[in-house]
Amino acid sequence: MHTSQVRHPEHQQLHALGSSPLPYRGRFAPSPSGPLHFGSLVAALASYLDAKANHGQWLVRMEDIDTPRVVPGAADAILTTLDAYGLHWDGQVVYQSQRHDLYQDVLDSLVKEQNVYACICTRKHIKARGGYYDNHCRAKNHHFDGNALRLKQRFPIFEFHDGLQGQVHIPNDIAREDYIVKRRDGLFAYQLVVVVDDHQQEITHIVRGADLLEPTARQLSLFKQLNYTAPHFTHVPLAVATPGFKLSKQNHAPAIDNSKPLPALVAALEFLGFTLPQAHFDDVETLLKWAISHYDVTRLPNNKEIQVVQKSTERYEFTPL
Numbered sequence: 001m002h003t004s005q006v007r008h009p010e011h012q013q014l015h016a017l018g019s020s021p022l023p024y025r026g027r028f029a030p031s032p033s034g035p036l037h038f039g040s041l042v043a044a045l046a047s048y049l050d051a052k053a054n055h056g057q058w059l060v061r062m063e064d065i066d067t068p069r070v071v072p073g074a075a076d077a078i079l080t081t082l083d084a085y086g087l088h089w090d091g092q093v094v095y096q097s098q099r100h101d102l103y104q105d106v107l108d109s110l111v112k113e114q115n116v117y118a119c120i121c122t123r124k125h126i127k128a129r130g131g132y133y134d135n136h137c138r139a140k141n142h143h144f145d146g147n148a149l150r151l152k153q154r155f156p157i158f159e160f161h162d163g164l165q166g167q168v169h170i171p172n173d174i175a176r177e178d179y180i181v182k183r184r185d186g187l188f189a190y191q192l193v194v195v196v197d198d199h200q201q202e203i204t205h206i207v208r209g210a211d212l213l214e215p216t217a218r219q220l221s222l223f224k225q226l227n228y229t230a231p232h233f234t235h236v237p238l239a240v241a242t243p244g245f246k247l248s249k250q251n252h253a254p255a256i257d258n259s260k261p262l263p264a265l266v267a268a269l270e271f272l273g274f275t276l277p278q279a280h281f282d283d284v285e286t287l288l289k290w291a292i293s294h295y296d297v298t299r300l301p302n303n304k305e306i307q308v309v310q311k312s313t314e315r316y317e318f319t320p321l
């Protein structure tokens with residue numbers, strides 16, 4: 001069912017040449033904290049269409065590093081749903097939970113270069129000092145054991161270009177913040193693992209929800225710190241239940257239906273600004289083929305959020321915010 005289980009040799013070859021740009025590789029990286037709902041379908045579909053319209057590969061990575069949030073069985077349920085929706089991925093699914101050694105190696109190198117320090121501040125302390133971390137512990141030489149580890153921010157990113165949102169400006173406090181790369185509970189932080197993974201998987205294009213615009217600045221700074229080539233970023237509108245609140249298990253976004261994928265897939269295309277023809281599509285494969293041939297990134301809506309109200313299994317209402 002999956003189009004490829006091995007790394008494409010032509011990809012390796014192009015990479016070895018050095019001067020050629022890397023072939024397009026996109027990815028969808030869900031957290032297996034529950035089944036896919038409409039919001040995650042939109043994110044998966046946008047990255048899939050962008051990859052396929054550019055004749056690229058589309059990879060799936062399970063972001064299961066935050067083990068307390070992982071729901072047993074959710075990763076398999078997500079893969080089953082992607083298949084049911086015709087969103088077949090290339091290569092093997094990567095699981096962050098199996099890559100601790102890789103993350104530890106990168107963290108060790110950052111520690112060795114004295115780019116990391118331990119922080120004992122609680123969330124309450126940080127809030128009392130204004131809400132953003134003011135790099136309070138940078139010169140304090142706290143013990144690493146049992147404390148959060150922060151990266152010394154040497155490459156603050158104040159703005160970057162987004163494929164859909166245009167020039168994105170980042171507030172100074174966020175850009176300059178020494179953010180956490182290893183949590184107090186011993187887990188690697190999202191910002192670290194996502195950059196290591198995108199580099200190691202040779203991802204060239206990231207298409208995802210606009211709730212990750214500010215984290216992108218941090219990730220871009222880490223790409224620089226680690227001397228990695230950063231991918232190209234495109235942030236599509238986030239599907240929200242109410243302004244500021246993305247569709248999620250918490251606000252009762254239902255799991256999408258594996259047995260009847262067409263209505264939700266049509267709705268996800270409409271969310272992304274497609275005007276579908278009157279003609280009826282018999283299956284998801286035909287519909288996706290049509291969508292790939294009509295995909296144009298410049299015609300996607302560039303709102304940060306679109307409110308979704310599901311009226312029935314077949315009827316969705318969208319309000320751009």
Ligand SMILES: [Zn+2]
Pocket residue numbers: 118119120121135136137
């Ligand atoms: Zn601190």
